Amino acid sequence: MSAHADRSVHGFWGNFWRQLRPSMSEATERVSADGLIAFSPVWAAAAIFSLAGDRGMLLFRDGPLLGLMSWAAISVALLLIWRPRWTPLLVLLAGVMATRYAIAMPVAGNNKMIAAFMNAGILAICAHAVLRYGNSAQMRENIYENMRVVARALLAVMYFYGIFHKINSDFLDPRVSCAVALYMPLADGFGLQNSLTGKYFAIWSTFIVEAIAIVSLYWKRWFAVGLLLALMFHFVIPISVYSWYMDFSSLVLALYILSVPREVSERFYDSCARLFRLLRDRFGLLGQALPFGVVIGGAVTLVGVLSVFSRQASIPPSHAYQSVWVLMWVVYGGLTMLLLADAAINHLPWRGTVGPQRPMWLYAVPATLFIVCTAPYLGLRTEASIAMFSNLHTEAGVSNHLVITQPLALFPYQSDVAMIKASSDPDLQHFADRNQGLVMFSLKERLRKKPEQWVTYELNGVRYEKATAHSLGAFTHASSWERKLLIFKHVDFARPKVCTH
Template sequence: MSARADRSLVGFWRHLRPAVSQAGDHAAADGLIAFSPVWAAAAIFSLAGDRGMLIFRDGALLGLMTWAAIAVALLLVWRPRWTPLLFLLAGVMLTRYAVAMPVAGNNKMIAAFMNASILVICAHALLRYSSATEMRENIYENMRVVARALLAIMYFYGIFHKINTDFLDPRVSCAVALYMPLADGFGLQDSLTGKYLAIWSTFIVEAIAIVSLYWKRWFAVGLILALMFHFVIPISVYSWYMDFSSLVLALYILSVPREVSQRFYDSCARLFRFLRDRFGALGQALPFGVVIGGAVTVVAVLSLFSRQAHIAPSHIYQSVWVLMWVAYGGIGMLLLAEAALSHLPWRGTSAPSRPLWLYVLPATLFIVCTAPYIGLRTEASIAMFSNLHTEAGTSNHLLIPQPPYLFPYLNDVAMIKASSEPDLQYFADRNQGLVMFSLKERLRNKPDAWVTYELNGVRHERATAQSLGASIHASAWERKLLIFKHVDFARPKVCTH
């Protein structure tokens, strides 16, 4: 086959579909095979959280793309050796994200950057290399650089955004909001010591996690602390955190030394080989059936004997997925922790330096996350559960009390007083507001609605989309990229998300 034909998509599939057994390619092959199903599982947890799209409430296009992504992800779980399926999943998920924008989810944004990196890295390998061994080695090593950088950025802003007066306040801190549901079963939900421990342990764990990503000799210390933290937070049921934690697990499988991911792969492979040998071809599906069936059964029984007169279907749905996370996340993280401890302290040799262009997408994410301080946007900036406030020219951040706005979007905050729309009336009832960009966008989608608001001390009665020029106030790019939290000027600032 000619080199040109070999570099076609058909050649890509032919080269990378089977896992190879040559010694020189063994670690790269195992690393990709270990990562692929975990990345697919992270996609499934994320897609499961978008209930509106699953039932086509957000339109036929997004509904079809969601189910297409689920189908590809399930196929990748079933056939993790077929690396082109990873490429296909990244493409479907990234396209779906672009169509759905603006998207508030921080985990979805990080996943989008990783999916974009997978596409670029695979395309680069396809164009540059002709052999399967070189392709796999290049794809695996380049993806590891990006995954580690994305984790480092996530933890950096996970610390930086939280350096504010309200996150440090045990009365309202988001760390306490996550702590209290977990501590309730032990009767410690009102413990002031426990609340402060929750606040400061967040900084400590995330700081150790950053250092350990690049201090490879003791990488396992930060890894295990991070895995414990990310295993627990979905169990708080404060929010749909399974997608975030499963995303982190997948990125860690790429970030750890390659010997660790290879050992993780070997542990998983032994289990599935045993099941296949014992129960035949369908034996590989047995663990999934047991976990799903067990979760559904437990939730159904508990719901049946619950003292509550009515349990919301959404609560039942989330409870099933939390139990599936407990099984999947618990086993996956234990196997990865065991693999890491077997290499503590790590004494391997570092891989050769990788090209600088790999850092372009992570650097872009780093810049995007400065958005709350430069006046650009407040959602999708890794400011989740941080109590951060940067609107109207002031901030509760201890290091940036007066944000240096480079963009004007956060200057004007409309305090909602009344509205014909229930969603806007909700803000009025709680004395909350919206930046003017968000208010106009909400009215643009509901041209018959009216809202009374106060801006800079001036009251505006029964404004509509037409009176505010909502149809022409922003470009298509602005509507895709800008998304803002609602604004609460009450102090201390309570945790929202």
């Protein structure tokens, strides 16, 4: 290696890691002016909520590599919460989470896919800043402003498909709509779970809230209107306990920290910093950890006490585990969103100035996500396309979408749907019991992973008895790229199509 190249490499890493130990002048700056400080701990919290939902990985059921990477990511996230000014920790967390996602693919979670795109954006933006700027302050400013562009665009793509995929006959049907599936657990305590008016309100309010959210992302003057509606919506849905929604809502919260005007993030950071300074002054360094200990301890204690006095013989450990995390979300999500809402209201309407135009290459990340989410209509994957809780159906050449009434089917993966009739595998037998099917790609992949199992299925009116991985050619039917990128929902041909997820 030449001397010049050697100096370049050392300069790259020197500039990058110098941020771990800010200079005295940097340390005395008014830290609230740096939006990265406001974003970093919230992004770390979103990672922890996501990782907590993957219990199998945390317990090493998915292999030692993913288990170790999961615990490594938790460690880095906790350290980033403790030291949010250490920007390289944010980069390290993004790298670990992105690598973990790539190894675990195919991954069905939409929130994990959006987070992976954001993590990829963080890595690209930070690499660009390190190569271009020698000054640490310029580097952080550039990173922050570029990350804001990506975060806002990712939210816009998410809300766009959150509306577009739902424009189908079954989502608009109050008997089966996924909006109603989320509404009923929340309305049950008020005795309104069977209210037809309430069900229609749940359906149409989904469209209204997400439409306002998109407009407000780019209509800066009235950004707070969409933000407040979005915060209320995303705070409530994890409490429905219909699914593990804490990761999704915490992800959106973190992206909003970047999407709001700088002055709002500054005020939000000031509010948080005052609390932690007070605790540090009163209890020393450990005072900063006190709120976390109180919340975690209180949640565990409350769930434990309720379990003891529950009328049920025993509460499943998975339910108790999720209940603890829901309670933690209520406190963390509620407090964080209130502080952000307060900061936003104080800047409504916003009268600041728009910063300089950012480079166009930043839009490559959200543009790629936008293209990926067209997959259901092209005959590609139906999972991880932001089609969650949308009632969307595009398999076997039939679509319930009211705009794209006939799938384009440029790819054949959704064409053949095997209706499961019987199987030696309990998971496949579950589909048989519910008269559900799988696209052939998914069926072959399931058998490939369990070559000792058999399945009886019906395809295009023909019944196939006790097929195995060997008889179906499951070991050679797809390339490694197809196995990494393609993942499909199970298929239910009953109409109206009930909400699955």
